Amino acid sequence: xxxxxxxxxxxxxxxxxxxxxxxxxxxGTGKTYSALLVARGMAEGTTGKQGAPIGYVDTENRRxxxxxxxxxxxxxFDMQAVDEHGEMVGFGPERWIEVIDAAEAAxxxxxxxxxxxxxxxxxxxxxDLHAQTLDRLTGGKEELKDKRSQLAWAEVKPRYRRxxxxxxxxxCNIVICTRAKPVMQTGFGQNARNARKTKTRRDDVPWDVAGxxxxxxxxxxxxxxxxxxxxxxxxxxxxxxxxxxLFDPRRPLGVETGRAMAEWARGQGDSQRQKELLDRARAEAxxxxxxxxxxxxxxEGKANRPLLxxxxxxxxxxxxxxxxxxxxxxxxxxxxxxxxxxxEEEARIRKEIDADHNSEAAEAGFGGGGGR
Numbered sequence: 001x002x003x004x005x006x007x008x009x010x011x012x013x014x015x016x017x018x019x020x021x022x023x024x025x026x027x028g029t030g031k032t033y034s035a036l037l038v039a040r041g042m043a044e045g046t047t048g049k050q051g052a053p054i055g056y057v058d059t060e061n062r063r064x065x066x067x068x069x070x071x072x073x074x075x076x077f078d079m080q081a082v083d084e085h086g087e088m089v090g091f092g093p094e095r096w097i098e099v100i101d102a103a104e105a106a107x108x109x110x111x112x113x114x115x116x117x118x119x120x121x122x123x124x125x126x127x128d129l130h131a132q133t134l135d136r137l138t139g140g141k142e143e144l145k146d147k148r149s150q151l152a153w154a155e156v157k158p159r160y161r162r163x164x165x166x167x168x169x170x171x172c173n174i175v176i177c178t179r180a181k182p183v184m185q186t187g188f189g190q191n192a193r194n195a196r197k198t199k200t201r202r203d204d205v206p207w208d209v210a211g212x213x214x215x216x217x218x219x220x221x222x223x224x225x226x227x228x229x230x231x232x233x234x235x236x237x238x239x240x241x242x243x244x245x246l247f248d249p250r251r252p253l254g255v256e257t258g259r260a261m262a263e264w265a266r267g268q269g270d271s272q273r274q275k276e277l278l279d280r281a282r283a284e285a286x287x288x289x290x291x292x293x294x295x296x297x298x299x300e301g302k303a304n305r306p307l308l309x310x311x312x313x314x315x316x317x318x319x320x321x322x323x324x325x326x327x328x329x330x331x332x333x334x335x336x337x338x339x340x341x342x343x344e345e346e347a348r349i350r351k352e353i354d355a356d357h358n359s360e361a362a363e364a365g366f367g368g369g370g371g372r
Contacts, residue, residue, distance in 0.1 A: 016046065017265040018170055022216065022237075023253075024178040024209045025225030031177045032064055032114055034231045034253040036071050039110045041258025042173045043073070046109040046265070055103045055111035055172075059091070059118045075108065081123045090124015093163040104171050110258075111170075114177040117210040119163065126212065129156045161214065168218050173262070176215070180207040180224060205235045220261075223247060241278045242271035244310040274307055281308055285315035288322045 021038065025031050036054065043052035051073045058064045059079045068074060079099065083089045096119055103111045121127050134152040138144040167174060183206050207224055209216060216222050221243050223233035231252035239247055242264060246257050263269040277300075284295040292315055295301050301308060308315075 016262075016267075019173045019220045019261045019265050020167060020170070020176065020218070021174070021261065022176045022178065022219040022222035023225060024180045024207070024211075024222070024237075026180050026182070026207065026227060028227050028230065029180075029225035030230035030252070031225060032060075033067060034225070035112045035114060035175045035177050036064070036067055036074070037254045038258035038261075039112050039173075039175050040071065040073070041255040041260070042110040042175070042262045043258075044255070045259040045262025046173065052109055055106070055108035057099055057103075057111060057113045059115055059122070064112075064114060075106070077102075079118075088123070090128070091118040091122040092124045092129065093119065093126070093159045095124075096163050097166045100166055100170055100174075108172055110173040110175065112175045112177065115179055116176045116215075117179040119160075120178075120211045126156060126160050129159070160212065164214055164218055167215075173265070176219070179210040181210060182206060183208045202235070202237065205237070207235070209237075221247070223253075241275040244278065245274055245307045248310070277304055277307065278311055281311060281315055282318060285318040286322055287319075288326060289319040292319050 019042065023031050023035055039054045043054050044050055046052070053073050053075050054071065055075050055077070056064045057077050057079050062078055064074065064076060077099070081088060081090055089095065100111070119125050130152050133155050134145055134149060137148045137151055205224055207226070216237060219238055221240070222238040224235035224237050225232065226234040228234070232249055233247040233253060234249045236247055243261070246260050260269060264271045281292070281295060285292045296308065
């Protein structure tokens with residue numbers, strides 16, 4: 001058996017990687033048009049040809065065809081919940097696997113799926129399958145549903161995981177669009193935070209993906225669009241250093257975004273240099289604010305400020321924490337975190353405590369010269 005296992009030098013591996021980009025957002029955030037622009041760049045970057053075909057899986061009542069004049073290279077598939085005979089087929093995991101198989105057989109360099117939320121919450125999707133399975137396991141008895149919910153997931157989740165694995169192993173690039181729903185917030189403005197935390201929901205992102213967390217973690221990159229800036233990756237849910245320069249929250253996604261990701265997949269571009277630069281910036285921040293400012297104002301820092309700004313907030317937090325710890329008294333290994341009180345402040349507090357004590361004693365019938 002071990003004779004079949006062979007480790008290969010990376011120098012021998014020349015086949016391009018595939019990219020899976022996730023775009024999520026509410027209605028009006030520009031998902032469809034942005035996905036087509038990025039897909040055009042991916043297709044051209046992968047094939048080296050302008051007008052290379054773009055596969056489009058459309059579950060949104062043929063919405064992508066609104067852009068057919070702007071994207072004549074689009075190869076459209078109208079994915080409906082019913083087949084050509086009007087029979088219900090739904091959006092189950094196995095059907096999506098067939099779609100990806102067909103895209104590879106057609107040798108499409110990139111496929112846009114819009115919207116993949118149907119695989120999760122659509123007719124025959126994962127949530128629907130779970131509900132059907134749970135109904136079967138409980139015989140429709142409400143009092144048993146909580147007890148047998150995990151058993152139902154044990155039947156459904158493996159089917160969905162096979163679909164996620166098929167997406168990850170795809171030989172073509174994939175742009176996956178999902179719907180997003182608003183999350184209840186506490187606080188206002190910059191202090192607003194999500195009222196309910198989950199393992200996949202960032203505290204500062206007021207939108208929730210209509211999908212499963214497993215998919216988010218498997219993406220090459222995952223962006224959340226916002227109605228305030230259509231087409232812009234306002235929230236970077238998952239973004240490695242290699243892609244920081246591509247996803248500017250203030251700049252709409254475009255053809256160049258897709259082309260740059262295709263170059264990265266072919267082992268080209270300067271993404272590795274960018275990652276090394278960001279790592280150096282973080283290293284300087286760990287030396288404190290002064291060290292980072294010196295790096296920022298160096299020739300290298302000035303030449304790369306647009307890239308460095310993508311992690312500026314992160315570096316500011318690192319440097320601030322370093323300076324705070326450095327200011328602590330190093331002679332005491334267990335410093336008291338409570339600030340020392342001035343003699344005047346200490347006297348005032350003691351006076352208040354004594355006054356409270358005398359008041360309580362009086363109420364209980366002791367002291368104060370006013371006993372009953």
